Amino acid sequence: MAKTVPWWTLIPTALFVGLAVWAIDSPVENPSAQEVTIAFPGGGKIHVRSERETLDFEALMTKLFSEDYSRNGLLGWLRDRKHLYSLETTELAEALKTKLCDPIPLEPLEERLAKAADCASKPAVDALRRLSSERVVPFHYVGLRVRAGIQASSPHRPGKGRVNVCRTGRYVAQRLQVIDPITNRVIEVQAGGTYECTVGEFPDIQLDPEDANELFGRPAGRLENAIAVVL
Structure with a gap:
């Protein structure tokens, strides 16, 4: 029955x-x-x-x-009941942040250091932190397609190894790897100068002419397709 x-x-x-x-x-x-x-x-x-x-x-x-x-x-x-989570939900990330370790206070300093060290020494946390430092999946670099311009005007030219970025964009103060999607040539630049990107058509980044020549290996147009990776 x-x-x-x-x-x-x-x-x-x-x-x-x-x-x-x-x-x-x-x-x-x-x-x-x-x-x-x-x-x-x-x-x-x-x-x-x-x-x-x-x-x-x-x-x-x-x-x-x-x-x-x-x-x-x-x-x-x-x-x-068992704190087991599916890899397909965001609950796992939230649990890692809130349940894996005891809260780490801002002060007193000695307790903050002790709690932080205790959390970092947990096997799961240590493994995750190593993946992050090595930029292994899921902490790998992610590239985004951008429009790159060339800034040759003397007062605003970023200088070799540097790049101008939108003042309100995601690349402010970031170190970037810039890739030509056609040739796969790569340069690394540091975001320095900024410019307004609120009116009209504008590039996502502005390269120095020297870096643009190295990246594209040819005379570049006013706007070029590129891939930017935050390092």
């Missing part, structure tokens, strides 16, 4: 049953099949049938993840 149980009560049982099934090569067969109905909040139900004495762990998990409401319910249970 089928029986109905709340879905969340099956999680510890399912984990135990799964381990038991995995550990025994030849589980005892039950002459009568077993069927369980798992009821979810909101009225959804999942029916799981097993021909064996115990519920099959893989079959149960596959069934739970086969429907949106049961999958979301299971993930919500794991998130709220």
Whole structure:
């Protein structure tokens, strides 16, 4: 006879049953099949049938993840009670910021230093910080397509190794790698001077003529397509 149980009560049982099934090569067969109905909040139900004495762990998990409401319910249970998060949601990033470490106070200084060091020493934090420092995915550099102009006017010329950028743009005070998308030639420049970008057509960055010649290897037009990467 089928029986109905709340879905969340099956999680510890399912984990135990799964381990038991995995550990025994030849589980005892039950002459009568077993069927369980798992009821979810909101009225959804999942029916799981097993021909064996115990519920099959893989079959149960596959069934739970086969429907949106049961999958979301299971993930919500794991998130709220076990602090396990899906890689496909922003909840993981928020949890890393708020739950992985104790709050780090601004003062007193000694407590701030101690808390910061304790947080950074956690294995997960240390691994993430190494990925970030090495710019490995997901902390890799991301390039954006920009329009590059050339500023040759003496009062506003940025100078070799430097670049002018929009005063209200994202590149202010940044070090940039600029790439020619046609030849893949690369230069590195430091954002220095700024200009207004609020009226009419304007470039995203202004290169010095020397850098423009090195990057494009040809006489550049008034506006050139380029890729800018913040380093």
